[in-house]
């Protein structure tokens with residue numbers, strides 16, 4: 001007599017790993033330089049409230065309202081003090097010579113804006129990359145918004161904006 005054992009048991013192993021947020025946990029430092037233009041921008045704004053763990057909202061970009069009005073000057077100086085620029089946010093007249101005084105080896109200066117807490121270099125920025133030396137002057141001719149940042153410390157707030165009027 002044949003024993004009809006139902007060996008064929010369909011094992012449906014549906015292991016659906018939907019933990020897609022495991023790979024995107026929080027900004028592991030500015031050193032990587034992975035400046036991608038892909039879709040990481042969406043949805044990350046909601047992460048900020050859970051990650052910080054304090055009442056510090058974190059470094060915020062300049063607003064025009066807080067920008068120091070230096071439009072009556074023909075030349076201004078932006079210094080770096082610790083990990084902050086001073087003045088951080090400024091308004092200048094077109095044609096103003098803006099001199100950055102810093103240690104560019106420790107605080108590499110870049111023109112570009114902050115996206116998701118990381119500095120993104122703008123190749124068209126009048127503030128050209130500075131990685132050595134202690135002083136650099138840029139004459140800002142064109143009206144507009146000129147954001148800049150420190151390549152090492154942008155994620156912890158070392159950035160600013162100059163509005164050219």
Ligand SMILES: [Cu+2]
Pocket residue numbers: 083106107108150151152153154158
């Ligand atoms: Cu820095």
